[in-house]
Amino acid sequence: MTLSNSTAASLSTESTSNPEQQALLTATHLNKTVQVGEQSLSIIKDVSIHVDAGEFVVIMGKSGSGKSTLLGLLAALDYPDSGSVELAGQTLSSLDEDALAIIRQREMGFVFQSFHLLPTLTVAENIAFPLDIARRPNKARVNELIDAVDLGHRRHSLPNQLSGGEQQRTAVARALVSQPKIVFADEPTGNLDEQNADQVMNLLLDLRQQTGSALVIVTHDSALADMADRVITMHDGMIDGSTVNG
Ligand SMILES: Nc1ncnc2c1ncn2[C@@H]1O[C@H](COP(=O)(O)OP(=O)(O)OP(=O)(O)O)[C@@H](O)[C@H]1O
Ligand SMILES: [Mg+2]
DSSP states (O other): OOOOHHHHHHHHHHHHOBTTBOEEEEEEEEEEEEEETTEEEEEEEEEEEEEETTOEEEEEEOTTSSHHHHHHHHTTSSOOSEEEEEETTEEGGGSOHHHHHHHHHHHEEEEOSSOOOOTTSOHHHHHHHHHHHTTOOOHHHHHHHHHHTTOGGGTTOOGGGSOHHHHHHHHHHHHHTTOOSEEEEESTTTTSOHHHHHHHHHHHHHHHHHHOOEEEEEOSOHHHHHHSSEEEEEETTEEEEEEEOO
């Protein structure tokens, strides 16, 4: 199904809205332009999207279609040129960096395309990091996650001593450790073999079941898309389709 950007956005709102379920995340008319030499390039064009509490949304689309950029805007890691993002009724673009940092620590988890592990911290320290900076250390929770990602034998290893799959599992454990309301993941299974990919996905889905976290996952994996509540397709910086899985 291919729809115009605004039709797709409103259709996706209507088709999943449940009066009893308030949208957790609402992005409205996002635009993002980057400067490349003399040229100003529009890479996100009037994108509106919402995610309900506990919802699992997959974002698909060709390389360069704007998926990572959109994820960065939704997670308030990057500012739009215009448009707004609200999380649980709070407008993120109106907050200063300190207030945003607190929301990111408490309410959000991130799994990036490249893992962004802190190179001087061990596996256990990387996983504990979100709790430590929020001054809510919790060894039991860290150990639970280390076991869940099957890295007990690597807890004292540094990231550069780990395989790609081990690094990715560490990044997933770190994203989940503070039981965030919403987890953003950019191709979390992209560089993994089938076994590691399944393990990472099961972790994310288990978390969702246990804590009701919403998941927003960018992926090229159609098996993953089949598991989602809703699949949004991007093309050239716009949403050009939204499918609700029955
Ligand atoms: N800082 C930047 N400066 C210039 N161009 C950028 C910048 N960031 C992104 N782009 C361009 O914007 C477009 C969207 O990039 P983005 O990384 O969001 O794509 P993507 O859908 O995540 O692709 P992939 O599947 O390859 O990860 C691309 O054409 C990219 O080259
Ligand atoms: Mg990307």
